[in-house]
Amino acid sequence: MGETIDLGRRMELVPMDPHFHNISIALYRQADGNGPVFRVHSYSNRDGTRQRVEFVARAMAILGGLELVLGESLKLRFPCRAEHPFACRRVFLEACKLDPSQAMEPRPLQILDKKSNRTITVTSQGNGVYLLAAGGEELDKASRIAAVTNGLMKLGQMQVGVSGGDSVAFACGQSHDSLAGLLLVRALNVRAVLREQEMTASRGVLSAPSAQK
Amino acid sequence: MNIQPQTVGPMNSRQRVLAALRREPVDRTPVCNPTSVATVELMDLVDAPFPDANRVPELMARLAATSYTELGFDSIMPVFSIIQESSALGCKVQWEQKDNWPTVKMREPIYQDVDDIKIPADFLTHPDTRCVVEAIKILRKEFGNEVAVIGKTMGPWSLGYHCFGVEPFLLMSLDNPGKTKACLDRLKEATLQFGLAQIEAGADALTLPDHATGDLVSGEYYARYLRDLHIEFAERLAVPIILHICGKTEDRMEFIAQTGMAAFHYDSKNDPVESMRIMRNRTSLVGNINNPETLFSKGPEEVRKEVVKNLEAGVQLVGPECAIPLQTAIENLKEIPKAVKEWHQEKASQN
Numbered sequence: 100m101g102e103t104i105d106l107g108r109r110m111e112l113v114p115m116d117p118h119f120h121n122i123s124i125a126l127y128r129q130a131d132g133n134g135p136v137f138r139v140h141s142y143s144n145r146d147g148t149r150q151r152v153e154f155v156a157r158a159m160a161i162l163g164g165l166e167l168v169l170g171e172s173l174k175l176r177f178p179c180r181a182e183h184p185f186a187c188r189r190v191f192l193e194a195c196k197l198d199p200s201q202a203m204e205p206r207p208l209q210i211l212d213k214k215s216n217r218t219i220t221v222t223s224q225g226n227g228v229y230l231l232a233a234g235g236e237e238l239d240k241a242s243r244i245a246a247v248t249n250g251l252m253k254l255g256q257m258q259v260g261v262s263g264g265d266s267v268a269f270a271c272g273q274s275h276d277s278l279a280g281l282l283l284v285r286a287l288n289v290r291a292v293l294r295e296q297e298m299t300a301s302r303g304v305l306s307a308p309s310a311q312k
Numbered sequence: 313m314n315i316q317p318q319t320v321g322p323m324n325s326r327q328r329v330l331a332a333l334r335r336e337p338v339d340r341t342p343v344c345n346p347t348s349v350a351t352v353e354l355m356d357l358v359d360a361p362f363p364d365a366n367r368v369p370e371l372m373a374r375l376a377a378t379s380y381t382e383l384g385f386d387s388i389m390p391v392f393s394i395i396q397e398s399s400a401l402g403c404k405v406q407w408e409q410k411d412n413w414p415t416v417k418m419r420e421p422i423y424q425d426v427d428d429i430k431i432p433a434d435f436l437t438h439p440d441t442r443c444v445v446e447a448i449k450i451l452r453k454e455f456g457n458e459v460a461v462i463g464k465t466m467g468p469w470s471l472g473y474h475c476f477g478v479e480p481f482l483l484m485s486l487d488n489p490g491k492t493k494a495c496l497d498r499l500k501e502a503t504l505q506f507g508l509a510q511i512e513a514g515a516d517a518l519t520l521p522d523h524a525t526g527d528l529v530s531g532e533y534y535a536r537y538l539r540d541l542h543i544e545f546a547e548r549l550a551v552p553i554i555l556h557i558c559g560k561t562e563d564r565m566e567f568i569a570q571t572g573m574a575a576f577h578y579d580s581k582n583d584p585v586e587s588m589r590i591m592r593n594r595t596s597l598v599g600n601i602n603n604p605e606t607l608f609s610k611g612p613e614e615v616r617k618e619v620v621k622n623l624e625a626g627v628q629l630v631g632p633e634c635a636i637p638l639q640t641a642i643e644n645l646k647e648i649p650k651a652v653k654e655w656h657q658e659k660a661s662q663n
Contacts, residue, residue, distance in 0.1 A: 303638030
């Protein structure tokens with residue numbers, strides 16, 4: 100009777116895609132014999148939607164280090180076969196934000212932190228562990244690294260690494276360089292990310308007149 | 313418990329909803345949507361996005377129909393918003409974009425006194441009221457008698473908030489009860505006119521939101537200001553009326569049960585068992601599935617638990633507690649009718 104299909108559990112939604120006619124695009128979690136699979140989907144029937152959704156899936160593969168499932172253009176998985184749900188949602192949101200006219204490439208593992216005017220670097224130590232380091236003078240360096248570490252843990256559900264406050268680790272025990280680079284950009288200001296999430300979630304909720312501002 | 317499968321043959325959706333509104337036996341509990349189940353994904357599916365779907369009859373009807381065709385609900389509600397008649401009365405409206413609700417700019421009130429209240433001559437031909445009437449006609453023509461088409465007309469208390477502003481209206485109700493009642497009496501004409509126009513267009517029932525909400529208005533206030541008006545609506549609008557009030561409202565359910573309203577669309581802040589006890593089968597209950605925490609933020613398993621809680625309490629119609637958030641996942645909405653059907657199958661197999 101209907102046209103809606105069983106796509107699994109919806110993990111994330113972009114209600115209005117700024118790069119393609121304000122269509123909604125969603126990320127769904129499915130599973131096959133090899134573990135979690137993530138499916139990008141839009142219910143829009145507008146011409147060009149398929150290409151736009153495929154672009155988002157490709158962008159997720161490049162920005163987040165996911166791989167397209169063999170023979171599929173809209174389904175992805177992490178090479179480690181783990182779910183990494185928070186990180187995957189972040190990759191999806193960043194892929195939707197990506198300007199299609201710009202080059203699509205993984206984020207570097209270092210970034211200029213404008214707040215402290217230092218270059219922050221993450222370096223893979225193997226087994227999913229990443230060490231954070233910052234250039235410049237020693238004053239306040241440790242606290243800034245701790246803040247960025249905390250941001251990575253929140254955004255990617257990462258764990259404290261073996262060396263303590265200056266390292267983080269993916270629970271799967273495998274390296275995810277692209278993902279670490281993508282998360283690093285937002286980990287510098289994780290509060291802004293959380294604010295944005297709250298604002299997005301609060302849109303579209305109808306309040307009684309007495310509760311409207 | 314209102315389920316008597318031995319004595320009731322298979323029903324279609326419309327029959328099921330109307331029987332439950334009369335508290336008559338049904339083949340299974342209907343899934344009813346007295347406010348809105350529009351989502352951004354459904355807007356994309358049928359190419360009927362907000363704000364246009366609130367202003368263009370064909371889009372309004374197309375989006376509303378997804379409640380039945382896609383989600384499997386037993387009712388269709390084309391009036392997604394709560395601002396159509398306020399717009400026709402002259403309120404300024406912030407129409408917003410696809411991902412947000414239109415709202416009345418209540419900081420720019422249009423009335424300050426009783427004599428300001430005049431129902432415009434073009435009230436029912438204004439584009440934003442006419443859109444609703446036309447959408448109901450389209451739906452009735454398309455679906456005939458297979459599904460319940462529900463209209464919506466706002467009650468005078470809600471219109472008072474929209475037209476006077478929330479704070480001025482509440483202060484008036486404290487300082488000058490006589491003037492407040494006079495305002496409500498004039499505003500009720502908008503409620504009646506819009507309701508009657510929708511009935512004439514083919515609405516099977518009407519939702520009547522009147523936001524004497526649990527957070528700002530007491531049960532005693534409801535009895536003082538609204539009970540008699542609601543009795544009048546139930547008498548003069550010749551279809552089942554579904555009263556909608558948000559928030560914790562157990563303190564006024566006894567008064568609501570005295571109005572003759574067919575049903576009360578109630579919030580998840582109220583306990584289904586206790587609410588059913590208060591209603592004593594005088595008014596049906598509908599709703600109760602939590603929006604922000606369950607339908608919007610959780611998954612089908614949690615939705616199912618709330619559905620079952622209502623079914624076990626004997627609630628006559630199950631559905632979301634209020635207009636659902638526009639980003640709600642489709643799988644959560646489809647879970648409501650799925651859970652209802654499976655619960656009934658399980659009960660039938662036990663008998």
